[in-house]
Amino acid sequence: MYYILKGHNFIDDIVSILMLFYPNDKYTQSEDIQDGITLLSGLEGSTAYARLYIDGELKAEHSETAEGSDRREIKRVLGLCAALAVNKVRNIPLAWGILTGVRPAKLVSEAWSEGLGTDEIRRVFTQKYLVSPEKLELMIRVAEQEKRIVENGIGKISVYIGIPFCPTRCLYCSFTSYPLERYQNRVDEYIDALIKEMESVSAYLSKNEIESLYIGGGTPTSLTEKQLERLLCAIEKYIGIPAEFTVEAGRPDTVTLEKLRILKEHNVSRISINPQTLNDDTLRLIGRAHTTAQFFEAFELARKAGHDHINTDIILGLPKERENEVTRTMQGLEELSPESITVHTLAVKRASRLKETLESYDMADYALMERLLNIAGEYTEKMGMLPYYMYRQKNMAGNFENVGWCREGCQCIYNVAIMEEKQSIIALGAGGSTKIVYSDTNRIERIFNVKSVDDYISRIDEMKERKKVLKDLL
């Protein structure tokens, strides 16, 4: 499909709106109206307009005048016009209205800090951004949780370590993840490089209070027991162990009692064992290479090793999954009683195998996704959990959201730090993205590590050099 911009150049904003209505399509900028679908988005003075053409014929239009001339307001009216014009033809319910950003709850926090009261926020988001009352309440509930955690974390930092290896690659995966089958012989060298990077930031870390430490991936428990032990000892030496220390043990097929004991001995306070679904047919289909029985076994071993905060990730909208499958997954989790559950809705990412084979699956539509989210929400509420962090991605089934639910007191500080961006996060390892937050000027500086494992190992000195700004901050 095509889009034409006149009088402005907010490409990303217009494409994001098109993605709400025509997910997984190809969006091409054009000078002229084309065969097929063309959206014309224009701005004249402070008046935005949008016209939707199908095969050259005008099918719908909408215009709106901005209430001011600031960039945010102009982008809002452009998005609103585009959404309302397209929706005259598509007629799709928009639970999130025209909000397309990653962090909806952060918008509420920002509005609070600008002095808006919660009632005024309700008015703005329902009237100006067309957010549904249900999603608005979710935003506010999450923002309240995040606010408390952010306030406690002022002046502190968090640390992320990436272990980009997995047993196999899942169908929907878009992360930096290398199948162990091919990369087994590089893991030790990777840990060597990681230790060098830890050492290089150690002075900076020792001068700051670390509030949370998170080892993600990939699947950190893909490491052998010996490798895991070596990594954790290096962390103790160069970083130190904060009260909140999460290790993802995402793939149940990588979990052993010994690894879980090693994690516990090194004061890991939170682990995540992720079934994604409790249906074996789906697990096979999405290339997880483990069974539901292995998940239950891994969970039981974790309790046996003394882990008292276990998170479980699930994904709604997986191919062929409908109400029965999601109910079965939620029932299984309810029986296990984890401390937190992260409910994702499937996102079809460009870098995933799913994107290449999408047409062969019958994917969930908006109405089904809404029902699946309701089922998951009913169970998490029944389990006494509250929503404490949330994010959205592009190309999510039905344009919904990912929500972290937890029992009171089991909020993961690191997850909130990522969402609210009020705390510096030092990220180590391949694909690591460090954020240095300068709260006095409200500026964020980002430092990226290379994504490839091979490059990370061979260019580790350059990765250390990229973080030299941390030394300047000492």
Ligand code: SF4
């Ligand atoms: S376990 Fe996670 S990181 Fe690994 S392949 Fe699957 S989705 Fe990707």
